[in-house]
Amino acid sequence: MEVAPARRSRGPSPERTARTRAAILAAALDEFLDGGFAATRMADVAARAGLAKGTLYLHFADKEALFEGVLRGLVEAPLAGLAAAAPAEGEAVRDFLLRVLRPVLRDMEASRRGAVIRLVVAEGGRFPAIAAMYRRIVIAPGLAAIGALAARAAAAGELRGEALLRHPPLLVAPVVLAVLWNGLFAAGDPMDAEAMFEAQLDLLFPVRGSHPAET
Known part of the structure; x- marks a missing residue:
């Protein structure tokens, strides 16, 4: 059987x-x-x-692995878009940056990416592992992508001087300032991260291409 x-x-x-x-x-x-x-x-x-x-x-x-999962879920898609995409033929780097990053900046608080940045700033000193994690997952690839785009813009004669080539964090410094400011003072005098970013582009990219239409 x-x-x-x-x-x-x-x-x-x-x-x-x-x-x-x-x-x-x-x-x-x-x-x-x-x-x-x-x-x-x-x-x-x-x-x-x-x-x-x-x-x-x-x-x-453990909790650190869980925090890394949260962080990757929030930032991997925008970072991948910045790192993998490239300006279209004839598109200025400035216009490319606006096209790719404008939706991310508009969604900074609703997505709670801004709140996570504030959490890392507040607790990274006590928990160096999460600060190191943020640097590895967000800052390092982000700055590498900015550096590559800055080099492309410089080669095309789009940059004013070499400040962005020497200091890639300059591109997003106003966004970080807006995020931190809004965590403290949003009720009285909020900053617009998108507007701050575009103002910084005006300082760094004096030669401007055509702007994509607002949607």
């Missing part, structure tokens, strides 16, 4: 795994921004996501 082979248990589908991970990251972002990095506990993230604590650890080994 033949014995039927035992049925193999099937693991969760990729779709279910993706939904679980998305729920964890959404809950983690809420917890980090509500209480800060120091006060956030893995158990609280699991509870907010409606999951067992053990399920959370199947996806993220």
